[in-house]
Amino acid sequence: xxxxxxxxxxxxxxxxxxxxxxxxxxxxxxxxxxxxxxxxxxxxxxxxxxxxxxxxxxxxxxxxxxxxxxxxxxxxxxxxxxxxxxxxxxxxxxxxxxxxxxxxxxxxxxxxxxxxxxxxxxxxxxxxxxxxxxxxxxxxxxxxxxxxxxxxxxxxxxxxxxxxxxxxxxxxxxxxxxxxxxxxxxxxxxxxxxxxxxxxxxxxxxxxxxxxxxxxxxxxxxxxxxxxxxxxx
Amino acid sequence: xxxxxxxxxxxxxxxxxxxxxxxxxxxxxxxxxxxxxxxxxxxxxxxxxxxxxxxxxxxxxxxxxxxxxxxxxxxxxxxxxxxxxxxxxxxxxxxxxxxxxxxxxxxxxxxxxxxxxxxxxxxxxxxxxxxxxxxxxxxxxxxxxxxxxxxxxxxxxxxxxxxxxxxxxxxxxxxxxxxxxxxxxxxxxxxxxxxxxxxxxxxxxxxxxxxxxxxxxxxxxxxxxxxxxxxxxxxxxxxxxxxxxxxxxxxxxxxxxxx
Numbered sequence: 108x109x110x111x112x113x114x115x116x117x118x119x120x121x122x123x124x125x126x127x128x129x130x131x132x133x134x135x136x137x138x139x140x141x142x143x144x145x146x147x148x149x150x151x152x153x154x155x156x157x158x159x160x161x162x163x164x165x166x167x168x169x170x171x172x173x174x175x176x177x178x179x180x181x182x183x184x185x186x187x188x189x190x191x192x193x194x195x196x197x198x199x200x201x202x203x204x205x206x207x208x209x210x211x212x213x214x215x216x217x218x219x220x221x222x223x224x225x226x227x228x229x230x231x232x233x234x235x236x237x238x239x240x241x242x243x244x245x246x247x248x249x250x251x252x253x254x255x256x257x258x259x260x261x262x263x264x265x266x267x268x269x270x271x272x273x274x275x276x277x278x279x280x281x282x283x284x285x286x287x288x289x290x291x292x293x294x295x296x297x298x299x300x301x302x303x304x305x306x307x308x309x310x311x312x313x314x315x316x317x318x319x320x321x322x323x324x325x326x327x328x329x330x331x332x333x334x335x336x337x338x339x340x
Numbered sequence: 341x342x343x344x345x346x347x348x349x350x351x352x353x354x355x356x357x358x359x360x361x362x363x364x365x366x367x368x369x370x371x372x373x374x375x376x377x378x379x380x381x382x383x384x385x386x387x388x389x390x391x392x393x394x395x396x397x398x399x400x401x402x403x404x405x406x407x408x409x410x411x412x413x414x415x416x417x418x419x420x421x422x423x424x425x426x427x428x429x430x431x432x433x434x435x436x437x438x439x440x441x442x443x444x445x446x447x448x449x450x451x452x453x454x455x456x457x458x459x460x461x462x463x464x465x466x467x468x469x470x471x472x473x474x475x476x477x478x479x480x481x482x483x484x485x486x487x488x489x490x491x492x493x494x495x496x497x498x499x500x501x502x503x504x505x506x507x508x509x510x511x512x513x514x515x516x517x518x519x520x521x522x523x524x525x526x527x528x529x530x531x532x533x534x535x536x537x538x539x540x541x542x543x544x545x546x547x548x549x550x551x552x553x554x555x556x557x558x559x560x561x562x563x564x565x566x567x568x569x570x571x572x573x574x575x576x577x578x579x580x581x582x583x584x585x586x587x588x589x590x591x592x593x594x595x596x597x598x599x
Contacts, residue, residue, distance in 0.1 A: 243435035246390050247449035248424045248511060250417065257448060261439045338438045339493040 114300060114309045121296025122316045125282040128210075128292065129320075132217040132278060139218060140225030147230055165223040171284050173220055178212035178288045181205045213285045217278075224274055232267035233259070236340075265335045272328035276321045293317070341404075343368045343546050344389070344515050349398035351384055358384045359395070360570035366515070366563070369544040373557035373578075376567035377593060382550040385567075386517045389548075390429045391420055402426045403514040425453070428513035432520040434500040436492040442503050443488045446475040450510050471510075478506040482536050498529035505536055516540070518549040534560075554597040558582050566590045 146158035165173070181204035188198050236259050244254035283294040297310035342365040351359040358381045366372050374382045387393040389400055389407065400407040403426050436445050450471045454460055460467060479485050482502040492500055501521055508516060518537065522530035534556050540547065541560050551557050557564060557578065564581040566574040566589075574581050574590040585591045 237435070239431060239433055239435035240437070242392055243431065243437070244449070245392065246424060246427070246429045247507070248421045248453055249449055250421065253452050257452070258437050265439075338491045340438050 109304050117296045118309060118313060118316065121291060121293040124291055125293040128213055128217060128282040128285055129278055131214050132221050135218040136221035136225055139222035141229055143222055143226035144229035147226060162223045165220055170220045170281060171287050174216045174284060174288050177216045209288050209290050212288060213290050221278060228267050228270045232263040235266055236262055262340050265340060268328060268332050276324055279321050280317060342366060343403055345401045347399040349388060350396045351388055351393060352396055358570055362572055364565060366546060368546055370546055370562045371541050371560055372548045372563045372565060373561040374550045374565045374567060375557055380567040381570045382567050383519055386519050386550060390427055390517060391424060425511045426514045428508035428516045430505050430508050430518045430521050432523050434504045436500055436504055438492050441489050441491050443475055445503060446478065446507050446510050447471050478509050482506045496529065497525045498532045501533050502536055515546045515548060520550050522553060
């Protein structure tokens with residue numbers, strides 16, 4: 108018989124992995140999202156359309172499928188390269204990813220997926236800033252970079268906090284998708300007790316961890332919103 | 341010697357020709373009011389001089405510096421910015437920076453510009469102190485010393501516009517431009533703005549005011565331009581333009597404002 112303590116220890120181990128996926132995704136997806144949002148607003152039309160096409164593909168397909176493509180895709184390419192004797196450098200490079208760690212594949216897929224969603228939030232936030240703010244900065248002799256960082260950015264941050272908190276709380280729960288390529292995380296940890304001990308309650312108990320984590324995030328975002336309440340855009 | 345010179349300025353947006361060749365000069369200490377109906381090109385003149393729009397052709401100089409002379413020669417961004425300090429622009433909708441308090445709205449750009457000074461590192465303390473003192477002095481001038489720590493969202497429209505005038509004065513422009521400074525305000529608030537502009541005129545500040553306030557234009561200006569369909573239809577002293585207009589268009593326009 109497994110003890111309650113053992114169940115919670117196992118669930119906690121899974122939870123730690125979920126939190127790792129969450130944290131690493133945020134860490135890389137936010138800056139990448141900013142870069143993608145600049146691409147999607149570029150005045151250089153070809154770049155803009157390529158980026159928009161990319162965003163459409165990523166937002167238009169399930170994250171679960173993207174995980175599978177990222178993890179198994181290179182292996183397929185490697186097999187194909189061996190069978191056809193291809194020496195194309197791009198094919199060879201992609202084939203080297205065959206030995207990628209499962210966890211790395213999860214992070215790559217999550218970062219790309221979330222960066223695309225974030226980029227659209229950033230774009231909305233940036234485009235909502237009135238042209239007059241840029242012009243006021245310009246006539247006061249500020250550089251474009253100064254206008255962006257000193258004038259526009261904080262206003263954008265204030266505008267995007269509600270949609271970002273929404274997306275980030277979704278990410279907490281999306282970490283459970285990692286198990287489709289056999290990365291041990293919270294849901295997996297709970298599910299394991301069904302097979303090994305015929306117990307369903309450990310899986311249901313995982314909800315406590317998700318709720319606690321998203322509760323903490325809700326609290327933090329509430330604080331940030333309050334902190335930025337001292338002015339109105 | 342004219343502080344502002346505009347020659348044969350032309351500007352089109354797509355197929356619409358907004359300015360069809362506008363020329364005028366302004367001497368130091370003069371106050372020019374530009375009047376005319378909406379769409380006559382008044383605001384576009386200000387935007388071209390303030391480098392917010394690139395003219396199609398013509399010539400603009402401020403304080404001896406050539407802002408635009410129609411040649412294709414591309415200036416670098418820094419040159420443009422340095423020239424920008426010669427002119428100040430007060431917008432119709434204020435465009436204060438919402439996340440900064442009144443004092444910081446005034447000092448932000450000045451502090452950033454000061455960093456480009458060669459003696460910034462040695463004299464940092466003095467330079468910053470000068471900027472702060474100047475902001476205090478200008479806020480006093482527009483009667484808002486006690487609002488120093490307030491945020492724009494806590495101010496009335498008239499107060500916002502007075503802050504934005506002080507902000508434009510921070511960089512000591514040679515010419516200050518106003519783009520319909522009272523149009524976004526409730527009628528009872530326009531008086532405080534006009535008072536500030538009047539006091540600047542008394543200090544011999546060179547100004548160009550696009551306005552619909554006819555009686556104010558008449559009282560404060562040394563020169564009036566009536567714009568009609570992208571050209572100057574009439575130009576002269578306030579008495580010439582308001583009391584003895586020569587063109588029919590001017591007469592028709594002025595009479596609309598007389599009850």
